[in-house]
Each structure stands twice: as structure tokens, then as C-alpha cells.
Amino acid sequence: MRRRPVLLLLLTVVACEPSSGGERSGVDGMASAHAGAAETAIDTTGLALLPVPDQHQRGEAIYRANCSSCHGEAALGTPRGPPLIHRIYEPSHHADISFVLAAERGVRAHHWQFGDMPPQPGVTRDEVEEVVGYIRWLQREAGVY
Helix, strand or coil, X not given: CCHHHHHHHHHHHHHXXXXXXXXXXXXXXXXXXXXXXXXXXXXXXXHHHCCCCHHHHHHHHHHHHHCHHHHCHHHCCECCECCCCCHHHCCCCCCXXXXXXXXXXXXXXXXXXXXXXXXXXXXXXXXXXXXXHHHHHHHHHHCCC
């Protein structure tokens, strides 16, 4: 019985180590660096091609105009900003209000190595809430939660 926790710890450590090809880089490497061994994979294949439901089209438009330059198409991340389609941003870890406060106040870098996110004064709270609805839809489609 006591071997099982040790084995799980060993599997987790091995799963989190960089591949033999060197350091992980890019959005894929960032996502896998935070993935635990017991987590199911997030499939973002074709996510950017999905038709956006009517109730999230305004959020998508606001996102494209204000967020996509850093967070990428369909929130998949860029070299300038992290993917929001990631388990780190699921509602149990980052509630909807955290996105609102990030846009209003900015955020110090704490999960990623992109630097601080500046406040976004050109986006209203109502607009951010629309964006959050769009992001949550994308996350559900990808199996984040």
C-alpha cells in the first residue's frame, strides 16, 4: 500500500521533466509544463475553426479586438501571452472575477514567464464579462472543465 504514493510521485516527476530534445518551448511546452500526470489532455485541435454560438459572438469580437494580440486566436496563446485554454484558468482556479480584475488592474506574472499584464482601460467590465463567456465556452469545447 505504501508504494503507491511513491510510484505516483515518481510518475508525476518524470512526466513533468523536459523531453530529451531539450527545453520545452512555445505554447505547447508551457501547457505541458503545468500538466499533471493524472490530468486528461486538452484537445485544442480545430478549436479556432468552431462556429461560435450567437450568445458568444460579441465576446469573441471584443476578445479579437483587445486580447488576441497577446493571448492568440481562440485564446491558444502566443509568444507574447499565455493560452487561456489551459487548466490553470479553469473556474475552480481562476474564477470569472479574476479575468475582470486582470483587465481592470493588470496582473503580476505568476504562472508564466511573459511578464506582467498591464491594465486594459479601453475595455469595460461588461465587455470583459462578455469575453469571459466566450473564453469559458472555448474551455468547455476543449475539455478544460
